[in-house]
Structures are given as C-alpha cells and as structure tokens.
Amino acid sequence: MMNNRLLLPLVFIFLPFIYLASVYGGLPDEIPIHFDWRGNADGWGPKYILWFLPAIGIPLTLLVNAAIVSNFGKTEPTDKQRNIGLITLVFTSLLLCYIIYGAGAGNYDGLGGLSILFGLLFGALGNYLPVLKPNAFVGIRVPPTLKSAIKWTKTHRFAGPLFLVGGVLLVLNGLFVRGGAITVVMLITVGGISLIPVVYAYRLPDDEEGDLV
Numbered sequence: 001m002m003n004n005r006l007l008l009p010l011v012f013i014f015l016p017f018i019y020l021a022s023v024y025g026g027l028p029d030e031i032p033i034h035f036d037w038r039g040n041a042d043g044w045g046p047k048y049i050l051w052f053l054p055a056i057g058i059p060l061t062l063l064v065n066a067a068i069v070s071n072f073g074k075t076e077p078t079d080k081q082r083n084i085g086l087i088t089l090v091f092t093s094l095l096l097c098y099i100i101y102g103a104g105a106g107n108y109d110g111l112g113g114l115s116i117l118f119g120l121l122f123g124a125l126g127n128y129l130p131v132l133k134p135n136a137f138v139g140i141r142v143p144p145t146l147k148s149a150i151k152w153t154k155t156h157r158f159a160g161p162l163f164l165v166g167g168v169l170l171v172l173n174g175l176f177v178r179g180g181a182i183t184v185v186m187l188i189t190v191g192g193i194s195l196i197p198v199v200y201a202y203r204l205p206d207d208e209e210g211d212l213v
Helices: 004-024 047-073 079-105 109-131 143-147 149-176 181-203
Strands: 030-035 041-046
Touching: 004 047, 004 079, 030 047, 030 079, 041 047, 047 079, 079 109, 109 149, 109 181, 143 149, 143 181, 149 181
Parallel strands: none
Antiparallel strands: 030 041
16 A cells, blocks of 8 residues: 555645646637736736646655755654645645636636635644754744754744734635735735744844754
8 A cells, every 4th residue: 555655745746737637628729827916817828838837846846845855865854844845745736726727717816715825835834833943944044043043943933823823814815805905915914924033033132042054
C-alpha cells in the first residue's frame, strides 16, 4: 500500500492537470487570461496557454519544497518542515485550479476565492510558526531573527496567532464582502500580517542574543 505521506502530495500534484483536462473541451478557443483588480477580464488569449500553469507552477513548487524539507541535505527534515512543504503544495494546486476555473467562467466574482485561499494558507502556517525551528528557508527571516535565537522564538510565537486571526479575516472577506472591496481588504490584511511581525522583531530589545542559523 502506498504511503500516505507520498499519496497526498501526488493527489495535489496531479489535481490541476486532471481538473483542466475535465473542463478543457468545454472552453472556448479564446479565454480571458488577464483580470483587473475587481476580477473582471480585460485580456484574452488561446486556451492552450492554461496548460502552462500546472506544467510550470507545480515543478517550481516541488523544487522549493524539496529545498525546504531537505535544507540541501544539511539536516534531517522534521515533520513540521514536511507539513509546511505540503501546505505550500496544496495552496499552489488549489490556486492553479482557481485560476483555471476563473478563465473558464470569464471572471473571478470579485476575487473572493483568492481571499479564501490566502486565508487558509495563512491560517495553516499560523499553526506551525510558534514551534518553527530556525532554518534556511521558512519563517520570518529578517536580521534580528537571524542573529538571535531568542528573537526568532519570540517573533514566531507572536506571529502565529496573528496569522491565524488574519487567515480567519481573509476567509470571511472572501465569503461576505463583494466587488472590488474584496481586493482592498485582502491586500490590507495580507500586508498587515506580513509586516507587523517584522516590525515586532526589530522592536525587540537586544539584551539576550545568540548565534542562529
């Protein structure tokens, strides 16, 4: 029997290809390939271009995940590193499916689905940040956290709940806000989630520092 650790990633690796194959015959020859900030189409192209999305996006994600999990062979990957790699793969797979869906539908209905996907991503990452060990790829890697193990720990413990709350707000934004306001709320929320932990790290005192990665 195939190991579940291998089976689940395989499902999300092939999901965009399978979904695209299932809808490809019903797509018009010309599809929308560019959308404005409200999710309305403003550029068109041949439908075969959709095959480039999973053909490029999935291998790139796998390459990044391999680097995250293996740390280039320097350390044995932990379960948390593997889970973060899986979260990244799942997000990329669902995002590609969402892009394919929008191209077929002709619009993204205000980008609500994108806000929900980002909310699930940040919420999932928020569950792991407080216990994330220093590493070369994942986390809030700014000079204060790279120079001090204490600052790394404090910053990631601070960021974990923030990511969870922000993730919930993004999901609610995608479900209940309409029109261009979805994009505005999404950008403000993502920007806040990303920047606040960095500011927090820089404001931590320098009294107890130690070498890190």
